[in-house]
Amino acid sequence: MQGLGHSQSARTTMDVENIQRRLREFSAAREWNQFHSPKNLSMAMTAEVGELVEIFQWLTEDQSRHLSTADLERVSEELADAQIYLLRIADVLNIALEDAVLEKISLNDEKYPISRAFGSSRKYTDL
Amino acid sequence: MQGLGHSQSARTTMDVENIQRRLREFSAAREWNQFHSPKNLSMAMTAEVGELVEIFQWLTEDQSRHLSTADLERVSEELADAQIYLLRIADVLNIALEDAVLEKISLNDEKYPISRAFGSSRKYTDL
Amino acid sequence: MQGLGHSQSARTTMDVENIQRRLREFSAAREWNQFHSPKNLSMAMTAEVGELVEIFQWLTEDQSRHLSTADLERVSEELADAQIYLLRIADVLNIALEDAVLEKISLNDEKYPISRAFGSSRKYTDL
Amino acid sequence: MQGLGHSQSARTTMDVENIQRRLREFSAAREWNQFHSPKNLSMAMTAEVGELVEIFQWLTEDQSRHLSTADLERVSEELADAQIYLLRIADVLNIALEDAVLEKISLNDEKYPISRAFGSSRKYTDL
Numbered sequence: 103m104q105g106l107g108h109s110q111s112a113r114t115t116m117d118v119e120n121i122q123r124r125l126r127e128f129s130a131a132r133e134w135n136q137f138h139s140p141k142n143l144s145m146a147m148t149a150e151v152g153e154l155v156e157i158f159q160w161l162t163e164d165q166s167r168h169l170s171t172a173d174l175e176r177v178s179e180e181l182a183d184a185q186i187y188l189l190r191i192a193d194v195l196n197i198a199l200e201d202a203v204l205e206k207i208s209l210n211d212e213k214y215p216i217s218r219a220f221g222s223s224r225k226y227t228d229l
Numbered sequence: 230m231q232g233l234g235h236s237q238s239a240r241t242t243m244d245v246e247n248i249q250r251r252l253r254e255f256s257a258a259r260e261w262n263q264f265h266s267p268k269n270l271s272m273a274m275t276a277e278v279g280e281l282v283e284i285f286q287w288l289t290e291d292q293s294r295h296l297s298t299a300d301l302e303r304v305s306e307e308l309a310d311a312q313i314y315l316l317r318i319a320d321v322l323n324i325a326l327e328d329a330v331l332e333k334i335s336l337n338d339e340k341y342p343i344s345r346a347f348g349s350s351r352k353y354t355d356l
Numbered sequence: 357m358q359g360l361g362h363s364q365s366a367r368t369t370m371d372v373e374n375i376q377r378r379l380r381e382f383s384a385a386r387e388w389n390q391f392h393s394p395k396n397l398s399m400a401m402t403a404e405v406g407e408l409v410e411i412f413q414w415l416t417e418d419q420s421r422h423l424s425t426a427d428l429e430r431v432s433e434e435l436a437d438a439q440i441y442l443l444r445i446a447d448v449l450n451i452a453l454e455d456a457v458l459e460k461i462s463l464n465d466e467k468y469p470i471s472r473a474f475g476s477s478r479k480y481t482d483l
Numbered sequence: 484m485q486g487l488g489h490s491q492s493a494r495t496t497m498d499v500e501n502i503q504r505r506l507r508e509f510s511a512a513r514e515w516n517q518f519h520s521p522k523n524l525s526m527a528m529t530a531e532v533g534e535l536v537e538i539f540q541w542l543t544e545d546q547s548r549h550l551s552t553a554d555l556e557r558v559s560e561e562l563a564d565a566q567i568y569l570l571r572i573a574d575v576l577n578i579a580l581e582d583a584v585l586e587k588i589s590l591n592d593e594k595y596p597i598s599r600a601f602g603s604s605r606k607y608t609d610l
Contacts, residue, residue, distance in 0.1 A: 104310070111312055114244075114246045114597065115242045115245055115246065115271050116245045116327045117241075118242055118243045120302060120330070121330055121334070124231060124334055125334070128248075128334065128337065128338070132341065132346045132347055132348070133348040134346075134348075136348075139293050140285060140294060140296075140304070141285040141289075141290050141293035142282075142290060142293075142541060144281050144282050144399075145395075145398075145399060145537075145539065145540035146393035146537075147278055147281070148278055148279075148533055148536045149533045149534070149536050149537035150533075151271070151533065152275075152529055152530045152531075152533015152536070154231070154274070154291060155530050155533070156526075156527075157271075158268040158343070158526065158584060159284075159523055159527050159529075159530060160237050160518045160523060160527075162417070163268050163269060163416070164266070165268075166268035174322060177318075177324065178324045178329045179333065181319055181324060181326060181329060182326070182333040183313060184274075184315060185312075185329075186330060186333060188311060188312060189330075194294070194310055195296065195301060195304060197301070197304065197305045197308060199243065200242075200244065200248075202305045202309035203243075203248055203313060205309070206306065206309040206310060206313060207251055207252070207255065209340040210255065214259060216258050216259055219259045219261075221260040221263075222259075223264050223415075228252065268526075269413055272410075272412065272525075272526065272529075275405075275406055275409045275413075275529050276405065276410035276413060278402075279404075279405065279406015279407065279409070279410075280404070280406065282399050282402045283399075285399065286403060287396060287400075287604035288604075290544075308386045310543075350542075358565050368498075368499065368500045368603075369498050369581075370496060370497040370580065371495075371581065372495065372497045372532060373495045373496065374557060375581075375584055375588070377582060378588055382588065382591065386600045386603075388600075388602075388604070390578055391604050393544035393547050393548050394539060394547040394548060394558070395543075395544050396567045398532070399536070402533075403530055405525070405528055406529075408525050408528070409525050409526070409529055412521060415522060417522050418520070420520050420522035421520050421575070431521070431589065432576075432578045433565060433583065435572060436580070436583035437530075437587060438569060439569060439584050440584060440587060442540045442562060442565060442566060442569065443584075445558075445562060446562055448548070448599065449550065449555060449558060449559075451558065451562060453497065453499065453562060453566060454496075454497045456559045456560065456562060456563035457502055457566050459524055460560065460567060461505055461509065461567070465509070466510065473513045473515075474513055475513070475515075475517075475593075477518050477594075478547035
């Protein structure tokens with residue numbers, strides 16, 4: 103079960119460039135670029151997230167934190183599928199994903215000041 | 230618009246460890262870990278993917294490949310949101326995401342042999 | 357708040373034909389039929405379900421059973437949006453929705469025999 | 484293939500009360516009410532919509548309008564699944580769905596005046 107690892111080194115970084123290149127070659131070799139419009143890829147990502155949600159739908163929150171080995175492996179696979187399409191969309195549209203993520207985290211720091219957001223799950227517009 | 234970059238160096242790798250640590254601290258500082266069960270996070274990811282899909286829903290595939298600057302920025306933001314929740318789920322469940330992704334790419338190589346999958350969008354079970 | 361009703365008579369039946377006719381006329385009057393391919397409508401439905409899920413994402417299951425009036429009204433609106441696209445897809449593809457629903461309920465009766473499914477949320481393939 | 488019908492009479496109305504009663508009995512007989520919180524049901528609906536989207540994801544819009552018999556049957560089944568969970572949520576939360584739908588259609592008439600919305604897929608906030 104390579105997808106589940108506990109070593110810190112294994113998850114330090116993600117070689118986005120390598121993954122995107124492999125996905126690009128995979129798609130090109132099968133002449134699938136014609137299907138890989140951002141519109142279609144967003145649908146594929148939806149379907150994968152649907153499969154992820156299906157694993158959790160009848161579990162309690164607590165059960166979702168303590169998954170069986172089999173369920174953990176399924177979650178790992180669906181997360182990977184979602185990640186693949188997410189990286190593919192970013193590649194096709196030439197979006198610098200890490201920059202976008204870091205920018206969003208900074209933005210969330212402003213939108214959810216600790217003093218107001220502490221212990222509350224309300225949306226920033228309601229704080 | 231930091232989220233949109235064209236330099237190769239900007240997207241070479243993603244510092245997953247750094248992002249997950251920042252998300253962990255963000256959540257801990259607001260006492261939000263109580264809300265961040267994998268079940269809930271998968272729902273949050275669903276909502277973000279829904280916002281991504283909303284951008285594309287009435288566009289043709291071709292239009293989705295050639296977005297306006299405003300739409301490209303919106304896509305970048307929604308992708309970032311989805312990526313944030315995806316990394317958060319992986320962190321909470323201690324899943325080594327890159328390993329899972331690479332494993333899935335290898336699996337897809339077997340499931341979709343070039344000779345059969347060439348130019349076809351059919352699911353591997355139908356090939 | 358017409359969307360929330362307690363009278364039994366109000367929800368006895370749904371005049372699908374009338375709703376689909378109104379949606380058809382609404383779309384035709386705006387020349388939107390060009391956008392209303394089943395593919396696009398399924399994306400629009402995804403976006404609406406994403407908004408529904410967003411209401412519930414940080415709530416406990418118990419809280420989701422006892423919504424505030426404001427949240428209940430929001431759920432009512434998002435359900436209506438999802439229902440509208442669902443009926444529109446059925447209309448565009450000429451699918452007899454009620455028949456499909458009743459057929460599925462009968463199928464589920466077979467897939468989930470009471471003796472095996474009692475108190476279990478496992479999928480029928482795991483029963 | 485009872486799910487696909489062409490007779491107008493077959494789709495005139497949907498007996499919501501009957502369907503909701505059958506779903507209620509189905510759930511009660513299996514002691515599944517414990518799982519049927521609105522939160523969980525919205526996740527189940529997400530998963531079904533994901534399966535619907537999966538059918539359309541690699542099809543062109545035109546292909547989605549002219550489905551094969553097999554794909555049409557699959558769409559019919561996934562629509563039915565989504566409809567079942569939608570009706571179940573409405574029942575559990577005592578929402579008068581048809582009223583909510585009609586209210587929404589009236590609202591859309593105001594938000595999208597024909598003069599401005601004609602031939603445009605822009606969101607009402609951008610009109």
